[in-house]
Amino acid sequence: MLGEGILQGLAETAKNFxxxxxxxxxxxxxQYPEERIAPIENTRDFPILIYDGNDPMAGLxxxxxxxxxxxxxxxxxxxxxxxxKKPDFVGKMQIYPTRFDIDISVxxxxxxxxxxxxxxxxxxxxxxxxxxxxxxxxxxxxxxxxSKSNEHYHKIxxxxxxxxDARLAEEKAKAETKAKAAAEAAAAKAAAAAAAxxxxxxAPVAKVAxxxxxxx
Amino acid sequence: xxxxxxxxxxxxxxxPEAGVELVxxxxxxxxxxLRLDPAHALAVASFLRNDPELALDYCSNATGVDxxxxxxxxxVKVTKVVDGVETIVEETVKRVQAGYLEAxxxxxxxxxxxxxxxxxxxxxxxTVNRTDQVELPSLTPVWRSAEFQEREIxxxxxxxxxxxxxxxxxxxxxGFEDHxxxxxxxxxxxxxxxxxxxxxxxxxxxxxxxxxxxTA
Amino acid sequence: MTATDLKSYRPPVIELSEEGDELxxxxxxxxHPSTHGVFRMDVALDGERVxxxxxxxxxxxxxxxxxxxxxxxxxxxxxxxxxxxxxxLTNNWAYAIAVEKLAGMEVPERAQYIRVITAELTRIxxxxxxxxxxxxxxxxxxxxxxxxxxxxxKILDLFExxxxxxxxxxxxxxxxCRVELPKGWLEQVSKIVDGLPEFIDETEALLTGNEIxxxxxxxxxxxxxxxxxxxxxxxxxxxxxxxxYDIRKxxxxxxxxxxxxxxxxxxxGDIYDRYMIRILEMRESIEILKQAIKDIPAxxxxxxxxxxxxxxxxxxxxxxxxxxPKGELGFYLISDGSPNPYRYRVxxxxxxxxxxxxxxxxxxxVADVVLIFGSVDIVLGEVDR
Numbered sequence: 001m002l003g004e005g006i007l008q009g010l011a012e013t014a015k016n017f018x019x020x021x022x023x024x025x026x027x028x029x030x031q032y033p034e035e036r037i038a039p040i041e042n043t044r045d046f047p048i049l050i051y052d053g054n055d056p057m058a059g060l061x062x063x064x065x066x067x068x069x070x071x072x073x074x075x076x077x078x079x080x081x082x083x084x085k086k087p088d089f090v091g092k093m094q095i096y097p098t099r100f101d102i103d104i105s106v107x108x109x110x111x112x113x114x115x116x117x118x119x120x121x122x123x124x125x126x127x128x129x130x131x132x133x134x135x136x137x138x139x140x141x142x143x144x145x146x147s148k149s150n151e152h153y154h155k156i157x158x159x160x161x162x163x164x165d166a167r168l169a170e171e172k173a174k175a176e177t178k179a180k181a182a183a184e185a186a187a188a189k190a191a192a193a194a195a196a197x198x199x200x201x202x203a204p205v206a207k208v209a210x211x212x213x214x215x216x
Numbered sequence: 217x218x219x220x221x222x223x224x225x226x227x228x229x230x231x232p233e234a235g236v237e238l239v240x241x242x243x244x245x246x247x248x249x250l251r252l253d254p255a256h257a258l259a260v261a262s263f264l265r266n267d268p269e270l271a272l273d274y275c276s277n278a279t280g281v282d283x284x285x286x287x288x289x290x291x292v293k294v295t296k297v298v299d300g301v302e303t304i305v306e307e308t309v310k311r312v313q314a315g316y317l318e319a320x321x322x323x324x325x326x327x328x329x330x331x332x333x334x335x336x337x338x339x340x341x342x343t344v345n346r347t348d349q350v351e352l353p354s355l356t357p358v359w360r361s362a363e364f365q366e367r368e369i370x371x372x373x374x375x376x377x378x379x380x381x382x383x384x385x386x387x388x389x390x391g392f393e394d395h396x397x398x399x400x401x402x403x404x405x406x407x408x409x410x411x412x413x414x415x416x417x418x419x420x421x422x423x424x425x426x427x428x429x430x431t432a
Numbered sequence: 433m434t435a436t437d438l439k440s441y442r443p444p445v446i447e448l449s450e451e452g453d454e455l456x457x458x459x460x461x462x463x464h465p466s467t468h469g470v471f472r473m474d475v476a477l478d479g480e481r482v483x484x485x486x487x488x489x490x491x492x493x494x495x496x497x498x499x500x501x502x503x504x505x506x507x508x509x510x511x512x513x514x515x516x517x518x519x520x521l522t523n524n525w526a527y528a529i530a531v532e533k534l535a536g537m538e539v540p541e542r543a544q545y546i547r548v549i550t551a552e553l554t555r556i557x558x559x560x561x562x563x564x565x566x567x568x569x570x571x572x573x574x575x576x577x578x579x580x581x582x583x584x585x586k587i588l589d590l591f592e593x594x595x596x597x598x599x600x601x602x603x604x605x606x607x608x609c610r611v612e613l614p615k616g617w618l619e620q621v622s623k624i625v626d627g628l629p630e631f632i633d634e635t636e637a638l639l640t641g642n643e644i645x646x647x648x649x650x651x652x653x654x655x656x657x658x659x660x661x662x663x664x665x666x667x668x669x670x671x672x673x674x675x676x677y678d679i680r681k682x683x684x685x686x687x688x689x690x691x692x693x694x695x696x697x698x699x700x701g702d703i704y705d706r707y708m709i710r711i712l713e714m715r716e717s718i719e720i721l722k723q724a725i726k727d728i729p730a731x732x733x734x735x736x737x738x739x740x741x742x743x744x745x746x747x748x749x750x751x752x753x754x755x756x757p758k759g760e761l762g763f764y765l766i767s768d769g770s771p772n773p774y775r776y777r778v779x780x781x782x783x784x785x786x787x788x789x790x791x792x793x794x795x796x797x798v799a800d801v802v803l804i805f806g807s808v809d810i811v812l813g814e815v816d817r
Binding site: 002003004005006008009011012013016028040041042043044067071072073108109110111112115116124159 | 503504506507508509510511513514575579582585589592593594595596597600602610611614615634637638639640641642643644645646740741
């Protein structure tokens with residue numbers, strides 16, 4: 001019968017329309033912003049810089065190696081290296097970025113920077129409700145705006161952050177045992193030197209840089 | 217599908233006058249190619265398509281490659297008469313290797329698609345140089361899938377395909393003059409002024425402002 | 433052998449209806465709502481009939497290939513997402529396959545299965561929305577497209593849970609995949625896959641027997657198989673003409689030889705066949721997904737030889753291709769041993785499928801042009817690159 005197909009189609013839409021009143025499955029829309037769907041853990045949008053401890057600038061993990069700047073596909077990262085050094089989380093003296101800018105208007109959220117970073121310093125945020133009225137300055141994020149605490153990272157990506165922390169703790173332990181072994185070797189050498197008379201010079205004290213506790 | 221060597225042998229028996237040579241490919245993909253003499257290219261292409269054994273009826277990909285001229289520095293031993301004595305002197309000679317443009321075609325057979333699994337049959341053709349003798353015969357009469365792709369090669373590389381039914385620019389606009397995919401292409405300084413954190417871009421933007429008197 | 437030997441080569445010139453009639457030249461696009469973005473067709477009309485149609489490209493041209501030649505191999509991966517932004521995961525796979533051929537890398541079992549699962553999900557959501565858009569252009573405003581997008585949304589949520597982004601996935605890497613599957617992801621996939629047949633049945637009940645759809649699409653935009661092969665048309669468009677050519681079956685790339693699935697073939701090569709092929713391909717994709725979810729092994733997801741930084745393949749070249757939802761997507765790479773590719777070429781299915789647009793439209797009415805163009809299923813990001 002001509003028109004049968006059309007009637008069948010109309011029955012289908014009627015089923016969906018009526019069904020949306022009774023079945024949660026059929027009503028798929030959410031009344032944003034009053035209602036929100038649960039955030040998905042792996043979501044990414046713009047990069048953030050992770051810092052340990054309480055002081056964002058002192059605890060910044062970034063050592064300004066500029067790998068992300070080089071690898072960034074749209075070239076939206078801009079880094080200026082410091083001339084002095086500060087200790088990083090294992091206590092090793094490292095340079096740090098005096099300037100770390102990301103042009104958010106250019107960034108395409110591909111997270112290549114996260115992948116190439118050997119220091120777990122740059123991660124992706126999940127903040128999507130962003131807007132600015134300043135087209136030029138407001139879209140250029142500096143290191144103060146980019147730095148987020150490790151706690152924040154744990155909040156947005158708990159699984160990934162736990163893995164990262166475990167890896168960092170392992171690295172730190174390795175560095176500590178290495179430092180300890182080095183100190184012991186130095187002490188043994190010093191003891192041997194002291195045992196050999198007649199040089200009563202003061203045994204050199206092995207210097208171990210104070211290990212800084214990572215936040216969280 | 218047959219290997220490049222077998223196809224070469226088949227071409228040589230069918231068209232002995234066509235100068236076809238094998239170009240080996242050192243990469244693990246081992247997709248060796250056949251270089252055609254532009255004068256006989258159309259005949260070879262028709263043979264490849266019409267031969268019932270080969271039946272390469274599907275030209276998957278056609279593209280251009282730019283190989284600019286290189287300056288090669290060589291050390292040559294020259295016999296010279298110095299103070300009446302013949303001595304062999306090493307001299308550095310600079311030689312300019314002429315550049316050329318290349319068109320590459322990837323062929324498959326849809327007729328024999330399920331017979332054997334193999335890579336594509338690759339055809340290549342070279343122009344004489346990169347400036348005034350850039351004509352190559354169009355293979356569009358044989359495989360129509362090359363129509364838009366050859367237009368694209370003409371547009372982006374500047375190879376002129378003789379016998380192409382509709383050789384116009386395809387991606388760039390008609391008044392455009394250069395060929396953007398050439399290695400020595402310099403992009404014109406006509407972009408809108410946008411402040412970005414990048415030195416190079418900023419410098420160019422400043423230069424552009426100075427040149428044109430355009431303010432942001 | 434000359435051009436004139438080939439009857440299939442040029443479409444016949446349509447004769448004008450009456451002497452002295454003037455042709456009306458219309459520029460359809462680039463802002464025409466049916467052009468899927470910015471695409472222009474310069475159409476010459478004799479009354480309602482199309483006598484000439486020239487596609488005009490380049491409004492979205494950003495020279496993706498040139499950008500790729502100035503950045504490292506890895507940095508081109510996120511750019512491939514932006515080619516066909518409906519199917520970023522298959523684009524990733526095509527590029528990864530080309531680089532793997534170039535560098536001679538192996539992909540672990542588990543990564544292969546993940547690739548198949550993501551690619552088939554991509555195919556389903558692409559075909560669903562392609563049908564939705566086709567109906568939208570036919571005047572079926574809203575309903576089919578919204579039903580398709582409702583399903584697509586579920587699949588995009590899966591992509592977001594796995595890769596972090598809904599459309600710009602940037603997930604595959606040379607020699608494997610970027611991250612391990614999140615906990616419970618496979619269960620979610622199989623739940624959604626189990627619900628998909630119902631969606632396809634619903635779409636079919638809504639559309640397949642619809643008399644208006646049949647009247648508008650059957651016998652419209654017919655493409656002959658020999659022309660389709662000669663013009664390099666691939667994907668559902670080619671199979672709708674009856675040519676059995678599916679790269680999953682031909683190349684067996686990845687692990688497609690392990691799955692049992694059929695290749696749907698059309699008979700007439702018209703718009704209705706293209707619609708039906710997409711419906712049937714979705715059903716086959718569901719079968720592949722079910723097998724892949726059942727068989728996926730544990731293990732590593734990256735080739736240990738692959739490295740993120742300082743990747744320099746040996747000099748040489750490779751052409752790798754896959755069956756993307758829209759047709760054959762190929763990448764041709766030439767390496768000169770440096771960290772950047774010397775030449776990087778995308779073989780876009782959308783662009784080459786448009787070669788036959790004029791042939792399909794000649795002699796039809798303007799309203800059919802919109803439909804025929806919609807049935808090709810293109811994305812301008814890939815056409816213009």
